[in-house]
Every structure is written in C-alpha cells, then in structure tokens.
Amino acid sequence: MSEARRQLAEQLAEAVAEALRSDLVTRQRVLLVVSGGSTPVAFFQALAVQQLPWERVDITLADERWVSEVDSDSNARLVREHLLQAQAESATFFALTTADGTPEEGVDTLCQQVETLAWPASVVVLGMGADGHTASLFPDSRELELALASDDALVAVRTPSQPQPRITLSAARLHQARRHFLHITGEDKRQVLARALTGDDVRKLPIRAFLSCPLAIYWAP
Numbered sequence: 319m320s321e322a323r324r325q326l327a328e329q330l331a332e333a334v335a336e337a338l339r340s341d342l343v344t345r346q347r348v349l350l351v352v353s354g355g356s357t358p359v360a361f362f363q364a365l366a367v368q369q370l371p372w373e374r375v376d377i378t379l380a381d382e383r384w385v386s387e388v389d390s391d392s393n394a395r396l397v398r399e400h401l402l403q404a405q406a407e408s409a410t411f412f413a414l415t416t417a418d419g420t421p422e423e424g425v426d427t428l429c430q431q432v433e434t435l436a437w438p439a440s441v442v443v444l445g446m447g448a449d450g451h452t453a454s455l456f457p458d459s460r461e462l463e464l465a466l467a468s469d470d471a472l473v474a475v476r477t478p479s480q481p482q483p484r485i486t487l488s489a490a491r492l493h494q495a496r497r498h499f500l501h502i503t504g505e506d507k508r509q510v511l512a513r514a515l516t517g518d519d520v521r522k523l524p525i526r527a528f529l530s531c532p533l534a535i536y537w538a539p
C-alpha cells in the first residue's frame with residue numbers, strides 16, 4: 319500500500335472515531351455503518367485501535383454478498399478479521415445475512431432485526447466501484463430503482479456484474495445518518511467521482527444519490 323493511502327486510512331479512522339466519541343457524549347449507544355470490498359482494510363485496522371467505549375457501539379454493513387461468513391467474499395468476514403479486533407473487539411456487530419438460501423427469503427427478517435440498532439447512524443462510510451455503484455446500488459441491477467425509492471431498511475439485490483446475490487441498505491436508510499464519508503483511492507475512481515459530480519442521472523452513477531448531502535470525501539492517488 320502507498321504511504322498516501324495508509325495516511326488516508328489513518329485520517330479517516332481518526333475522523334470516524336472522533337464522530338463516534340462526540341455522539342457518545344449524548345447517546346447511550348451509537349451506530350457505525352461500513353462498506354466492504356478491498357479499500358476499507360487499512361481503515362478498519364486503523365479504526366480498531368482507536369480508544370473509545372466500543373462496548374456502546376453497534377456496527378453493521380452498508381451491504382453484503384449473500385455468502386457464508388467463512389467465504390472469502392463475505393463482508394462480515396472482512397469486518398470480523400480487520401475491524402472487530404483490538405479495542406474494537408467489544409463492539410456489537412450486526413451481520414446482514416441469515417441462514418436462508420437467498421436474500422429475498424432473508425430480507426424481511428433482517429429488516430425487522432436491524433431496527434434494534436442505534437439509528438440514525440452516527441457515521442456511514444461508503445465505498446464506490448468503477449461503475450459508480452455504492453453499497454449494492456448497482457447501475458445494472460434490476461432492483462436499483464427499488465433500492466433508491468424504498469422506505470424499507472434493506473433490499474435484496476441481484477445484478478449481472480456481480481457473482482453473488484446481495485443485500486443492501488436502501489438509499490433512504492443510508493441517508494438516515496448524521497455523517498457520510500466516501501472512501502476511495504486511485505485515479506480511475508477519481509475520474510468516476512468527477513463524472514458523478516457533473517451529471518445528475520443517479521441510475522447511471524448511483525453514488526450521485528449521496529452527492530446532495532454533506533459528504534466527506536477521503537481520496538488518495
């Protein structure tokens with residue numbers, strides 16, 4: 319990893335930890351929503367060693383691949399291996415899968431259970447793909463319009479560009495947060511973000527759904 323990306327991960331971890339500490343002054347419990355993929359690993363590792371009352375922190379995912387938690391593609395596995403460690407080990411993690419065979423079968427149960435978390439989230443940390451997707455709001459997904467419009471907390475998603483079915487927090491639920499961060503790296507994603515900032519069709523670049531509210535963009539080359 320480049321020094322710039324390591325510094326970015328550290329700075330994002332410090333900002334997220336400070337946001338959680340600030341909300342913990344007035345709230346008994348707080349919620350952190352994180353994204354999966356490959357970018358967050360260094361951020362997770364830097365956040366895990368931050369000093370704060372992690373036993374009062376709920377953590378869940380912005381989205382999940384509908385796979386077993388032992389699968390290398392599992393975002394829950396990524397969180398358990400890199401974030402629920404060190405000081406952050408005592409946080410409460412809410413995974414976005416059930417024993418059901420498909421997200422369509424599990425989504426209603428998860429929609430009920432997810433309400434037990436400390437909404438509105440103190441922090442949502444979004445990633446972004448080269449196609450402008452964020453969470454599992456994919457431009458080529460049949461469920462994109464539903465996920466952009468639904469008031470449900472979670473939506474089951476299938477998309478040709480991804481090997482597994484997915485479940486995602488809806489845009490509405492992702493918007494229900496006090497702070498939003500976008501964590502991206504590299505020139506390709508910088509160019510996609512630049513396009514997203516200049517256009518308005520959210521169906522082509524779903525990250526646009528989060529460009530009309532304050533968004534702290536953490537980018538490094």
Ligand SMILES: O=C(O)[C@H](O)[C@@H](O)[C@H](O)[C@H](O)COP(=O)(O)O
Nearest residue numbers: 353354355356357445446447453
């Ligand atoms: O489940 C996921 O894949 C993530 O939640 C997804 O939205 C991710 O943030 C982007 O795909 C970027 O992924 P990378 O960090 O691997 O580029």
